[in-house]
Amino acid sequence: MGATPDKLRRPGYAPPANVGVGRRGLHTRERILASAAKVFLANGFHGTSLDTIAKAAKASRATVYQYFAGKEDIFRELSATSEREVLAHGERLGALGPTADGVEALHEWLAEWADLYDAHAAVFAEFPGIGTPTGLSVIDAGAVAEAYRLEVTDRLRRVDLGGLDVHDGAAALGRIPHMVNLYRCRAMLPLPERSVLTSSLTVALQLMLFPDTPDDALRALPDAAPPTSDVTDDDPAPVPADVVPLSPIAHDVLSVSSTLFAERGYYAVGMEDIAAAADVSRATLYRYFSTKENILAELTRRAVLEIEAHAAALPGTAAATLAGWMLGYVRFHREYRGVIRAWFDGTVADQLNDAAVEHGIGAVHHAxxxxxxxxxxxxxxxxxxxxxxxxxxxxxxxxxxGAPTRDDEGAADLMVTLLRRSLLRSL
Known part of the structure; x- marks a missing residue:
């Protein structure tokens, strides 16, 4: 008896542009992709099953398998489409400069970026920034991220950034819009409507790059916010609490766990990885933490306590002491970068105490x-x-x-420089 033919997939249906794909088959395939994108955005990659995708697409599991080998295959195709559009977007960055035309070019580019984010939010929401590793073994956006960074950096070499390194400027243009649109997409912060948000983002980035831009050029933006707009924050200021000391072994476990979560992504790290990194046996590890979820929960608890205490000092910070505050924040962020990333992953955050996560982010937002x-x-x-x-x-x-390697002080200085050139000009 011969080998059983593969009945799960139809090879002719795999390439989206294949001329052999019938109109009906192509429509079904596109419906599966569109439905999967919505489910990935709502639940996260790791929180999504193939059955959930099939239900959202109003198709059977067998039908989905006719077109895709699994959810990884679906996410990989969604990622490939977004990568192509990201690279094209980088090439459309117009002529920037401290002029009304330069402001308009940046505004148009950021408006396109918001459109791009909305079209591919399911993919972008899996990243704190374009191409940052998240433990998703199904994709490797590193080459695309590097090509995008080089394209934007090359554009900035053509203008005078007033002492700002072109690599730092390119990082600001890539990372800050991504995060602001992530906040908007996930409704994590109280934000104005998208058009106002894009104009405000344009003003901030324009000044980071060109702090001498005339005010008249900034006011000329469409949907520019009126001078009277302000933040309403009715939540009480958080009350800092003490961090309970841990044994050396428990402290080492938490430290290496945060590093591993940041480097590989929460789901790509197992308890055996943590035990090996902490140089303890699995039996010893389980005496301190019975599950990986418990490790993340304890990291969250400690991070929230520390950031509450640190954030409380920000409102009273003067220009002379801002660098010191920022240095403390950089050190906090680097120690807890793994858990902070988890706060922005909807799938991981669901395993934590919602109040704790919101309190940690809320403490900084309030300050x-x-x-x-x-x-x-x-x-x-x-x-x-x-x-x-x-x-x-x-x-x-x-x-x-991409600029020369910085220590903690150097990173803090860059962050202060960007804020003083833009939002904190009067501080």
């Missing part, structure tokens, strides 16, 4: 809002949007940018 309320924001920028930009700087600009 940022209070600081921004004490300064004169640039013309045309909505204060709620300014808060999102500030948080994006905190969340992403401590990472290497």
């Amino acid at each position: 940022v809002a209070a600081l921004l309320a004490s300064v004169d924001l640039p013309p045309g920028i909505d204060a709620r949007a300014a808060g999102a930009v500030f948080l994006a700087v905190l969340g992403r600009m401590s990472e290497p940018t």
Whole structure:
């Protein structure tokens, strides 16, 4: 008896542009992709099953298998489409500069970026930034991210950034819009409507790159926010608490776990990996933490306590002490970068105490809002949007940018420089 033919997939249906695909088959395939994108966005990649995708597409599991080998195959195709459009978007960055035309070119590019994000939110939401590793073995966006970075960097070499390294400028143009649109897409922060948010984001990034841009050029943006807009934050300021000391072994386990979660992604790390990195046996590890979820929960608890205490000092920070505050934040972020990333992964965050996660992010947001309320924001920028930009700087600009390697002090100096050139000009 001969080998049983593969009945799960129809090879002729695999390539989306294959001329042999019938109209009906192509329609079914596109419906599966569109439905999967919605489910991935709602549940996260790891929280999505093939059965969930089939149900959303109003198809059977067998029908989905006719077109895709599994959910990894679906996500890989969604990623490939987004990568092509990301590279094309990088090439469309117009002529920037401290002029009205330069502001308009940046605004058009950021408006396209918002469209791009909405079209591919299911893919982008899996990343804290374009191409940042998340433990998704089904894709490797590193080459695309590097090509995008080089394209934007090359564009910035043509203009005078007033002492700002072109690599830092390119990182700001890539990372900050991504995070602000992530906040918008997941409704993580109180934000204005998209058009106002895009104009405000344009003002902030324009000033980071070209701090001498005339105010009239900023006010000329469509949907520029009126000067009276401000942040409303009715939540009480968090009350800092003490961090309970741990044994050396437990401390080492938490430290290596946070590093592994940041480097590989939460789902790609197993208890055996943690035990090996901490140089303890699995039996010893289980005496301190029975599950990986318990490790993440304890990291979250400790991170929230520390950031509450640190954030409480921000509203009273003066220009002379901002660098010191930022250095403390950089050190906090690098210690807890794995758990902070998990807070922005909807699938992982579902396993944690919602109040704890919201309290951690909320502590920083409350402090940022209070600081921004004490300064004169640039013309045309909505204060709620300014808060999102500030948080994006905190969340992403401590990472290497391609410029000469920086220590903690250097990263803090860059973040302060970006904020002083833009949101904190009057501080």
